[in-house]
Amino acid sequence: MQWIKLFDSEAEAKSQVPLTRSKAVMAAGREICVAHTPAGLFAVENLCPHLGDALSRGTTNYLNEIICPWHSYRFHLITGEECKGRTRPLTRFPLETREDGVYVQVPSTAPES
Template sequence: MKWIEIPHDYLSQKSAIQLIELSGKSFCLLWKEDKWIAFSKKCPHAGANLAHGWCEGNEVVCPYHRHRFNLIDGRGAAGQGNYIQIYPLKEVDGVLYVGLKENMWSRVFG
């Protein structure tokens, strides 16, 4: 896993789901209930950008076909049979980092 610093500029925007692109990786970032949540940028159903979706309770709702995903474990609503990735976050000395999996080639040649 590679830990990537999330620039402070992103952390000042707490009003909507943000699409973040760092070090060739993309994910969504959301401020909810006094904490940050990082998750997949694409809906696994039809590939919609979840940054254009919205939250209802503890779920993110896809803007295309209204698929719902739990923001704690990433599971889709009953009957969907899909899920999104929830990425780990950690704070060190006031700096927020997201943990993203590296592909095999990055681990070998990086």
């Protein structure tokens, strides 16, 4: 596992990913979705496990869920679970705010294509 710097500060992260929004970022060859809810910032895989749409095109809600823009599947950002259990959970990545920026922890090697 390795830590990759995504933003220079928490303020920069929150300005680039406003509340109720999400954004795709690259980290160690992986496309990660950074989502922002009232509970903070979260990092998950960017592909919906249902049919593969980019979660970064969706929004978040007050329940700390990210909503897929295609079929409106809702995934809890803390557990990764889909709200009705219709598909596998999201892969989540630890996100950490440090003095010099916001970092995500990802596996050392990129997934096979």
